[in-house]
Amino acid sequence: MALTKDDLLRMYHEIVLIRRFEERSKELYVAKEIGGVYLHLANGQEGVIVGSIHALNETDHVITAYRDHGHAIVRGVDPKYVMAEMYGKATGTGGGKGGSMHIASGAHRFWGGYAIVGAHLPLATGIALASQYRGDNEVVLCFIGDGASNNGYFHEALNMSAIWNLPVVWLIENNFYGMGTSVEESSGNPVLIDRAKSYNMHAFPRVDGQNTLEVYDVVNQAAEYARTTGPVLLEVMTYRYLGHGVSDRLYDSETRKEEMSRFKDRDPIDVMAEHIRAQGYPDTDKTFKRIHAQVEEQVEASIEFARQSPEPTVEDLYRHIYV
Ligand SMILES: Cc1ncc(C[n+]2csc(CCOP(=O)(O)OP(=O)(O)O)c2C)c(N)n1
Ligand SMILES: [Mg+2]
Numbered sequence: 001m002a003l004t005k006d007d008l009l010r011m012y013h014e015i016v017l018i019r020r021f022e023e024r025s026k027e028l029y030v031a032k033e034i035g036g037v038y039l040h041l042a043n044g045q046e047g048v049i050v051g052s053i054h055a056l057n058e059t060d061h062v063i064t065a066y067r068d069h070g071h072a073i074v075r076g077v078d079p080k081y082v083m084a085e086m087y088g089k090a091t092g093t094g095g096g097k098g099g100s101m102h103i104a105s106g107a108h109r110f111w112g113g114y115a116i117v118g119a120h121l122p123l124a125t126g127i128a129l130a131s132q133y134r135g136d137n138e139v140v141l142c143f144i145g146d147g148a149s150n151n152g153y154f155h156e157a158l159n160m161s162a163i164w165n166l167p168v169v170w171l172i173e174n175n176f177y178g179m180g181t182s183v184e185e186s187s188g189n190p191v192l193i194d195r196a197k198s199y200n201m202h203a204f205p206r207v208d209g210q211n212t213l214e215v216y217d218v219v220n221q222a223a224e225y226a227r228t229t230g231p232v233l234l235e236v237m238t239y240r241y242l243g244h245g246v247s248d249r250l251y252d253s254e255t256r257k258e259e260m261s262r263f264k265d266r267d268p269i270d271v272m273a274e275h276i277r278a279q280g281y282p283d284t285d286k287t288f289k290r291i292h293a294q295v296e297e298q299v300e301a302s303i304e305f306a307r308q309s310p311e312p313t314v315e316d317l318y319r320h321i322y323v
Contacts, residue, residue, distance in 0.1 A: 034100070144171065
């Protein structure tokens with residue numbers, strides 16, 4: 001499907017929004033306004049989130065790990081509810097009980113936000129099985145860290161999806177590291193896309209994650225394949241500009257400096273801006289300026305909303321539990 005001018009500007013807006021939302025979250029976490037043992041940001045990886053989720057239908061499903069703020073926002077959750085969740089407030093997506101790693105919204109078919117590495121992969125298989133069983137033609141987009149691809153869940157979930165021809169797009173977000181361990185150090189074969197062969201699963205060549213539109217295009221094809229034929233594996237190459245979590249330092253070896261500058265030279269915001277400029281729309285720079293100003297307002301409003309929101313009550317502690 002060809003993207004319109006509005007689509008392109010909306011994607012640009014979302015990339016900038018996630019970047020700014022997370023930059024401000026980092027400041028608020030360091031200032032201890034946002035609590036929790038971890039805060040994982042996707043700085044540098046926004047193009048993967050925006051490009052892939054835009055390729056889905058509204059009725060499709062998204063599930064991911066703990067680096068999850070952007071996924072919720074692109075799925076349509078108002079950033080203020082994401083921010084309120086990070087503040088542990090009653091107005092947050094999980095009533096303040098989940099925090100940063102557990103953003104979810106069933107209404108948006110965004111199923112979270114999981115902290116146990118790889119544990120959401122079997123859930124993706126289950127969501128896809130339900131879709132197939134009901135015959136409602138919905139696809140599941142499941143994000144997988146490169147580190148998570150070495151976890152047992154990966155094998156079990158992908159294998160089952162292959163056996164049952166389930167409608168899943170398995171998307172490995174290869175940001176080169178799981179915490180501080182590189183893919184080369186942790187993987188017998190560091191070309192992760194090769195794993196599709198183990199399951200006789202369809203795969204596409206590696207995707208450039210800094211190019212939002214390339215991600216969009218490939219996920220579009222992959223979702224179509226999943227909808228009509230069966231599961232598919234993607235490996236999207238990207239890079240995180242910060243440490244694993246906000247409290248972790250980034251080891252500044254020569255290798256990392258080289259990788260970082262190579263990826264920062266092709267930052268997803270710049271690559272998208274260049275693409276939009278190349279369309280020759282009138283007043284593009286003015287439009288960008290307006291978008292950045294809107295983002296600033298949106299992010300500050302979300303912080304204000306979170307600050308003003310009530311804390312969960314003691315009674316809330318007893319809600320949404322089994323026993
Ligand atoms: C089962 C399990 N083992 C270990 C951890 C600790 N841990 C948290 S994140 C992480 C790295 C995962 O890396 P990756 O899958 O590449 O995702 P990224 O952080 O790069 O997005 C590890 C080992 C965990 N949460 N769960
Ligand atoms: Mg990783």
